[in-house]
Amino acid sequence: MLPDVGTRVRDSLRSPGPWSVVPPAAGPRTTDPHQRLALLKWMIAARLIDERMAVLYRQGHIPGGSVFLAKGQEALSAALGMQLRQPAAGRAGDIFAPLIRDLAARLAFGEPVIDVVRTHLMRRTGPMRGRDGNIHRGDLAQGVLPMISHLGAMVAPVCGVLMARRLRGEPASQRTIGATSIGDGGMQTGALHEALNVAAVEKLPLVLVVADNQVSYSTFSDRTYACASLVDRAIGYGVRGYSIDGTDADVCLATLHEAVARARADEGPQMVVATLLRGAGHGEHDDASYVGSELKARFGDCLTLYERTLLAATTISEADTVAWRNEVTAEVNAAIQQALAEPQPDPAQEDWRALSSRDLATELMPRWAPASGAG
Amino acid sequence: MNAAAPLAQPVRYVDALRLALEEALARDPRVFLYGQDIAAPFGGAFKVTKGLGERWPERVINAPISEDAITGVAIGAAIDGARPVIEFQFGDFASIGFNQLVNHAATTFWRTGRSCPLVARLPVGGTPGAGPFHCQMAEGWLAHHPGLIMVCPATVADAYHMLLDAIACDDPVVFCEHKNLYNHLKDETDPRTTARLPMGAAAVRRAGVDCTLVSYSAMLHECLAAAHQLEREHGIEVEVLDLRCVRPLDEEAILASVGRTGRLVVATEDWPFGSVAAEVIALVTSRAFHALDAPPLRLAALDVPIPSHPDLFAAQRPNAARIVEAVLETVAH
Numbered sequence: 102m103l104p105d106v107g108t109r110v111r112d113s114l115r116s117p118g119p120w121s122v123v124p125p126a127a128g129p130r131t132t133d134p135h136q137r138l139a140l141l142k143w144m145i146a147a148r149l150i151d152e153r154m155a156v157l158y159r160q161g162h163i164p165g166g167s168v169f170l171a172k173g174q175e176a177l178s179a180a181l182g183m184q185l186r187q188p189a190a191g192r193a194g195d196i197f198a199p200l201i202r203d204l205a206a207r208l209a210f211g212e213p214v215i216d217v218v219r220t221h222l223m224r225r226t227g228p229m230r231g232r233d234g235n236i237h238r239g240d241l242a243q244g245v246l247p248m249i250s251h252l253g254a255m256v257a258p259v260c261g262v263l264m265a266r267r268l269r270g271e272p273a274s275q276r277t278i279g280a281t282s283i284g285d286g287g288m289q290t291g292a293l294h295e296a297l298n299v300a301a302v303e304k305l306p307l308v309l310v311v312a313d314n315q316v317s318y319s320t321f322s323d324r325t326y327a328c329a330s331l332v333d334r335a336i337g338y339g340v341r342g343y344s345i346d347g348t349d350a351d352v353c354l355a356t357l358h359e360a361v362a363r364a365r366a367d368e369g370p371q372m373v374v375a376t377l378l379r380g381a382g383h384g385e386h387d388d389a390s391y392v393g394s395e396l397k398a399r400f401g402d403c404l405t406l407y408e409r410t411l412l413a414a415t416t417i418s419e420a421d422t423v424a425w426r427n428e429v430t431a432e433v434n435a436a437i438q439q440a441l442a443e444p445q446p447d448p449a450q451e452d453w454r455a456l457s458s459r460d461l462a463t464e465l466m467p468r469w470a471p472a473s474g475a476g
Numbered sequence: 477m478n479a480a481a482p483l484a485q486p487v488r489y490v491d492a493l494r495l496a497l498e499e500a501l502a503r504d505p506r507v508f509l510y511g512q513d514i515a516a517p518f519g520g521a522f523k524v525t526k527g528l529g530e531r532w533p534e535r536v537i538n539a540p541i542s543e544d545a546i547t548g549v550a551i552g553a554a555i556d557g558a559r560p561v562i563e564f565q566f567g568d569f570a571s572i573g574f575n576q577l578v579n580h581a582a583t584t585f586w587r588t589g590r591s592c593p594l595v596a597r598l599p600v601g602g603t604p605g606a607g608p609f610h611c612q613m614a615e616g617w618l619a620h621h622p623g624l625i626m627v628c629p630a631t632v633a634d635a636y637h638m639l640l641d642a643i644a645c646d647d648p649v650v651f652c653e654h655k656n657l658y659n660h661l662k663d664e665t666d667p668r669t670t671a672r673l674p675m676g677a678a679a680v681r682r683a684g685v686d687c688t689l690v691s692y693s694a695m696l697h698e699c700l701a702a703a704h705q706l707e708r709e710h711g712i713e714v715e716v717l718d719l720r721c722v723r724p725l726d727e728e729a730i731l732a733s734v735g736r737t738g739r740l741v742v743a744t745e746d747w748p749f750g751s752v753a754a755e756v757i758a759l760v761t762s763r764a765f766h767a768l769d770a771p772p773l774r775l776a777a778l779d780v781p782i783p784s785h786p787d788l789f790a791a792q793r794p795n796a797a798r799i800v801e802a803v804l805e806t807v808a809h
Contacts, residue, residue, distance in 0.1 A: 196556075233587045241555055241590050249579050257548020257576070264549060265558035268508055268535065292575070295542035299549060302540060455582065455622035456647045457591040461676025462726040468644035 129355040134416055136183070139209075140354050141411060142425055143179035144404050147171060147205035149429045150214065154221050154235075157437070158385045164223050166234050167387075171202035173380030174312050176350035176403035177373075178202065181280055181310050182209025183354070184361035188244055193271070196262045198246040198255035198281040201236045202312065202379075206282070211243060218436040224443045231446035253293030255281050256309065260296055263305040278306040278364045285325055286317025288334075297370065301339045306364040309340075309372045310357070312347060314379035315400075319391050332374040340370040347375030348400060350407040377403065486662040492632045493524050493597075493653060495668065496639035497561065501532050504559060507643060508535040510546060511563030511597075521565050522599055522658050543572035550594040551581050559643055560594050567598030567652065568612045581648040582623030591646040595639070600628075601654040601694055602745060602793060607784035613693070613746040618650050619723040620750070626723040627675060628652040630696035634720060636667035641675040654694040661697070676721045678729035684713035687739040687803050690730065690756055692719040695743050695794065702799035712807055722752045730756060731764050738769035739806050745793045748776035770809035775802045 131137060151170045158168040171178060182205060188194030197210055204217065219227030220238040228240045229247065239247025246262075248255050259279035266277060287293055288311060300307040313331055315322050328334065335342025341363065345356050353375065360371035378400035382389040411417045483491070500507045509528065514520045515538040516529030529536035539546045543564060550560035564570045570577070577596065584592040602611040619626045625647050629638045635653065642649035673679060681696065682703050691699045696718050703714040717733050719725065734740050740760055742753040757772045778792045794802075 196552075229587060230589075237587075239588065241588055246552075246555075247588055249583070251575055251579060254544075254548060254575060254580060257545040258552030258555070258580070260545070261549035261552020261554070261558075261560070262556040263552075264508075265553035265556040265560075268553075268558060269505075292544045292548070295540070295545035296548060298540060299542060299545045455586045456625065456724075457585050458625065458645060458647050460674075461625070461721065461724060462674055462728065463677065464674055465672065466641040466644045466675050468640060 129359065130349075130351040131354040131358070132351070136354060137351065137411060137416060139183060140176070140179050140350055141407055141417070143182065143205050143209045144175040144350070144407065145422070145425050146208055146429045147175045147179065148404055149426060150208075150217060150433050151204055153430075153433050153437070154217075155385045157221065162441075163221055163235070167384030168221065169201040169236050169384045170381040171204050173378050173400070173402055174202045174314060174347065175205040176353045176407060177310065177312055177347045177357075177375045177377065178282070179205035179209050180350070180353035180357040181282070181308070181361075182206030184357050185210045185244075185280060186277070187211045188242070192275060193266065193277050194244045195277045196244045196246065196259055196279040198248060198259050198279075200248060200255075200282040200284065200287070203282050207245065210245065212240075212245065214432055215436045215439060216240070218433065218440045219443065222437075222440045223445065224440050225446045226440070226443045251292065252287030253283065253290030253296065256283070256293055256296035256307075257299065259307060260300050260303065260305055263307065264303060273367065276306060276365050276367065278308060278361060280308040280310065280361070282310045282312065284311070284317060285313040285315070285322050285331060286320070288331055289325060297338050297340065297372070300370040304367070304369040306367065307370040308357075308360050308364050309370065311372065311374040313374055313376050315396060316379055316392060318383045318387075330374065332372065335372045338370070338372070340372050341368065343371070343373045345373065345375050347377030348403045348406055350403055351410070483666055486664045487632055487667060488659055489632050489635050489653070489661040490522060490524055490658040492636035492663075492667045493639055494526065494528070496636045496643075497525060497528060500559070500561070500640060500643045501528060501535060504643070506557060506559040507561065508537065508553070508558060509561050509563065510537045510539050510549060512539055512541060512565045514538060514563050520563060522655065524563070524597070524653070524658075543569050544576055547573035547576035547596065548580065550596070551576060551584065551592055554581075554592045554594040554648070555584060555590055561597060561643060562594065563597045564599070566610050567600035567614045568609050570596065570598050570614055570618070574617070577618065577624065577648070577650070578621040582621050584623075585647065586623060592648050593646045595642045595649050595651050597651045597653060599655045599658075600652045601656055602782055602789060603655050604786035604789045605784055608781040611782040613744075614650065614652060615722050616746050616751045619752060624648055624650055624723060625676075625721065626650045626652065627721045628654070628693040629720065630654070630657070630693050630718055632661060632663035633665070633667045633670040633672070637670070637672035638675055638720070641672070645675065652693060656694050673720070676724055676726060678720055678726035679718045680715060680729075680733065681718045682714065682716040684715035685737055686712045687714050687741060687807055688717060688730075688733040688737045689714045689799070689803065690717045690719060690733075690740065690742045690753075691744065692722055692752070693745070695745050698794065698796045699743055699799055701796040702803065705796065705800055706803055710804065712803065714803060719752070719756075725755065725759065727759055727763075730759060734760050734764050735767050738767055740768065740772040741775060741799070741802050741806055742772070743775045743794050743799050743802070745777050747779055748774055749779065751776060770806050773802050773806050775799060
């Protein structure tokens with residue numbers, strides 16, 4: 102029997118087409134002032150750090166490659182990151198496989214700013230040691246899987262972590278969940294399809310966050326998919342689907358809270374499809390001149406909208422936002438100064454080995470003793 | 477639990493693989509098996525997991541026809557501390573898991589410093605009538621990538637020991653099982669009582685002084701038959717070297733053997749271009765050119781897709797008779 106996917110899914114079936122903004126969801130909105138403040142702070146931090154990385158790129162400090170901005174997606178991303186539990190002494194944490202526009206979620210899940218900067222500047226001190234760059238960074242000890250570039254490829258490994266934990270007998274009271282992000286482009290890959298189906302078959306505590314940001318690199322959604330809304334696929338996979346306005350931060354927060362809570366309660370995979378607009382180029386090498394003014398006019402910027410909302414509600418003041426911006430700017434600037442002073446990788450110091458095993462031809466693989474009583 | 481019951485003799489290659497999986501499941505709770513049609517009661521297309529799902533239903537798990545996801549699941553489980561063993565129903569279908577194998581599993585240790593201890597079992601190699609998509613070898617396109625270990629056991633004892641070694645290994649291992657050996661290759665000796673070699677060591681299966689004959693997987697047995705015929709009919713003593721592990725190569729064993737014989741023939745049922753056989757010849761010509769008394773010879777399958785009809789199939793691949801001809805040509809040079 103298929104799970105109840107809720108009225109919001111059925112409502113989305115009536116939405117007229119892939120470019121349309123799904124009407125603000127009838128579902129819950131966050132009203133808790135502490136949660137709202139935290140969300141706004143992560144959004145501001147992600148926006149400012151992203152912009153600072155873009156400046157480093159334009160100044161030529163980023164060796165090769167590009168810098169990928171999450172502008173317009175911070176509300177969705179931060180709302181996810183705030184739900185995730187970090188590992189603690191004696192307790193495993195949640196697993197997160199971020200995609201390229203997930204700085205806000207990473208920060209909310211505990212990523213240190215210095216590691217963001219070190220990886221963009223490819224310092225030896227960063228988690229990838231200069232062997233892999235900027236948005237590919239991850240830290241397995243912290244539960245962040247380092248993405249590979251192939252879209253959709255991170256979903257199955259998150260499933261694998263969750264299956265391993267189930268085999269180990271993780272108690273329900275300490276249930277960890279797996280979260281990962283994808284876009285309207287990555288939703289069309291075979292890897293995504295295979296893995297989401299596995300998650301559904303195995304009823305894994307997986308949360309898939311889909312940022313339908315209208316454009317994959319330069320190709321618009323009408324050349325990417327033909328269904329009315331990507332959330333229509335939820336019922337096909339047998340997972341719970343949510344369709345939300347990704348520019349409405351309160352809705353993002355409430356929806357991600359519900360989705361993660363349901364996953365943690367062993368209700369199986371959850372798929373949140375958020376409609377929004379990528380607010381920058383694919384990367385900073387791309388001016389996105391192909392995005393027309395008509396499309397831009399349909400979408401607000403989640404950060405601008407949320408600041409306006411919270412100012413109007415007098416939850417915050419102008420002075421607050423200035424102070425937070427100054428705080429983040431000071432922290433990222435200090436991190437840049439620190440990272441620039443740190444060593445780059447040294448080819449002469451590398452061991453240049455892709456295997457952890459040594460001496461396979463001469464040493465026996467250590468393992469248990471041969472079965473006794475054989476023969 | 478682990479005291480081995482006496483086996484019905486002789487032991488087939490497929491029995492040895494099952495014994496290894498059984499021992500791994502019994503001894504190591506981190507081990508689980510994931511693949512298509514492997515669970516109870518079916519036990520896999522080639523019956524390698526027959527009987528295991530009944531004993532460990534929660535650790536012998538059927539997967540959808542989703543090779544990318546099967547491999548990706550293994551990667552996630554491996555980096556979280558499990559020891560996944562995945563089965564591709566046919567090695568040919570590992571092409572769908574190619575991305576996860578070469579771009580994800582193979583890069584994890586280099587990128588993160590954490591190893592990715594998965595085993596991918598591939599039933600490889602030709603069987604008459606099975607055609608272009610159920611007969612392929614996989615080492616030509618997988619062994620190219622840094623970060624994977626690739627083994628091709630050719631004996632019953634190796635099938636047992638190398639599968640346990642692959643599971644114990646901290647790196648991702650592509651484990652190639654030749655389909656033609658599953659039921660046809662038998663050994664009177666219980667593999668659990670045999671000595672094991674290091675997983676990455678080549679083995680001299682027959683000593684000789686006139687020519688080194690390098691092979692691996694099922695082609696080893698064609699080489700041994702050819703060596704026997706060459707001795708009986710021509711008085712030629714061939715040294716047969718079984719690579720066992722094709723990535724990394726046991727370079728010293730290859731060079732030492734050619735140093736003893738001065739001649740080299742490499743026989744494989746894989747295609748010739750950019751192959752393990754080509755790599756062996758490149759190794760010898762670049763590092764032991766002075767030791768060679770004749771040009772090294774590569775005997776591979778014809779460079780076309782694998783045909784279905786048994787006559788075409790047999791004509792497309794090396795066999796003992798063609799290996800004899802190749803050695804005679806090399807020795808006569």
